[in-house]
Amino acid sequence: MNLPKMTDFWRQQTIFEVLFPATVMTRDRFKSILSLFHISDPEEDGQNDLARGTENYDLLHRVQPLLDMLRTCCMAVYHPRQHILVDERMVATKARLSFKQYMRDKPTKWGLKFFVLADKNGYTVDYQLYTGKSKSQGSVNGLSFDVVSSLVNKDYLGRGYIVYCDNFYTSPQLFRHLGQQGFGACGSYRQGRIGVPTTTENALTKRSPRGSIRWLRDGDLLFVKWMDTREVSMCTNVHLVYAGETVLRWRKKADGTYERVPIPRPTAVGKYNRYMGGVDTSDQLLGTNTVHRKTKRRYITIFQHMLDIAVTNSFIIFKEMSTIRGERPPTRQDFQEMLTSQLLGVPLKTKPKVPTSNHLPVPTSSGQSKSQKASKGRRQCVLCKHCTPWQCEECKVVGLCMQLDRNCFRMYHTH
Known part of the structure; x- marks a missing residue:
């Protein structure tokens, strides 16, 4: 339940009264705990604040213990399937932060930017909170290379995975590095990226018919261009050019009516469309029954997002275990209600015992x-x-x- 104010959960003598919260904890006690809530050592926070403006100042000092703990738990309790992906995730906030980001193409334009490694089912395997360019100034290969190479960890994952990413990360240098580490890679790419072939021989044009395919091999990398509504550029080190796959598209006939006709589609495009939506799936799950509330303390916003990640990952694991046992998977709401009752140590199906008036x-x-x-x-x-x-x-x-x-x-x- 998402009420306008936190104190509304303890409001009485109205038709919107919620009975259960008052039986667990009083309103004043909850507010006192929330006001004194700290993730890190307050004394160490004070020492870190004295270093503000210097190279020794840590922007994430107040939340770093939680980030490290949950990151370890996410990797320890679940091993992802073969197809994994790297993308950005925005956590909405209007706080005045030096590392708050703006992303025009995301539903959440302003907020904290996380780089996320996710499974196709939406499970958050690993993440990094981006704190600005100052953290990557010493990088030789660039931010996108460093993000993927750190998230796709061979020591944890092993070999044989196929990594999908969009054109922000895709580069020949990154894909060759992943290939040397034992990973496959597939993603859309930008034409002006360093290492991308610049030849225009046999290239697509704006007048190329829909379904046209052009490809070029450069060592172990395959560069594919496909004409759909617009030109689509893909790079891969693990897929074939074309395996006979088709996709239906509308085409105008001579009499002015439209019909759906099959057109060829490269293998890399089909695989990319199938597996690249893992972070979007994760974002949808995180936004369902979220615990996010407006707050003036920035580290509380991060704590709330970490709590959403923990609940969402737990739900995904529980749902898959239910499927393995042949049981009907629960809905997100049913799972959160069951989780709440277990954490509080009270039966789910009983009415709360309200103190007598x-x-x-x-x-x-x-x-x-x-x-x-x-x-x-x-x-x-x-x-x-x-x-x-x-x-x-x-x-x-x-x-x-x-x-x-x-x-x-x-x-x-x-x-």
């Missing part, structure tokens, strides 16, 4: 002498505005009359 009339004050009881400690009735010596024991400071001709106490608790 003792709405009983009690005097507004006590301890006065007999001569002062009629005047001291009286409150104004919230309904009739007369002075009254009575209040509700449960509602605390709510003054209510109890007279023969007006019973405001009863009216207040029954309407």
Whole structure:
């Protein structure tokens, strides 16, 4: 449930009252824990803050322990299948951060940028939080090369994987490096990239018919161009040029009507379209029932995203285990409800035990002498505005009359 404010989970006496949170923890206790929440050592945070503006200052010091711990867990409990992919992920935030990024082509334009290694099913295998160009100034091969080569770790994965990436990462140098490490690679590429063949012999033109295929081999790399609605450029070190695959496209006939006709499609394009959507699948799962809330503390935003990753990865593993056991896989909502009940140690199918309400009339004050009881400690009735010596024991400071001709106490608790 996503309520407008965090405190709305403890709101009472409205039709939107949520009963369960108050049975686990009071609102003030939750706010106190949240205000004192720290991921790193506060004393070390202070020492790091003193180094602000120098090379020794760590932008991620407050969240680095959590990033390292969850990264280790993601790699330890699940081994991905053969087809893996590298892409960016944006975590929305409007905080004033030096490493906040803008990506025009992403649904989330502004936020924190993560480089992600994911499986086709959406499982987040590994990740890196990008903190700006200053971290990659000493790179010889460039940021895209360093990101892929660090995420695709032979010591963890082994050999035989096929890595898919878009044109931001694809380069002949990277693909040859992955080939030497025992990995296949496939991705779209930019024509002006260093190492990409520049020959125009037998090249596609704007008038080339739809389905036209051109290819060029450069050592162990295959460069393929295919004409669809526009020209598509692919590079691979593991696929054939064409294995007989076709795809249906609309074509206008002479009488002005349209028909769907099959046109040839290169193998690399078909494999890329099939496996490259893993990060998008992961983003969709992360955005379902997310714990993300607006906050003024930047490291809380990262903590919330890490929590979403943990829950999403757990859901993917649980769903696959259910399939292996021949059981019906749960929905994301069912899984999160079951996970919540297990973490809290309460049954899922039982109603929460709400504390009984003792709405009983009690005097507004006590301890006065007999001569002062009629005047001291009286409150104004919230309904009739007369002075009254009575209040509700449960509602605390709510003054209510109890007279023969007006019973405001009863009216207040029954309407």
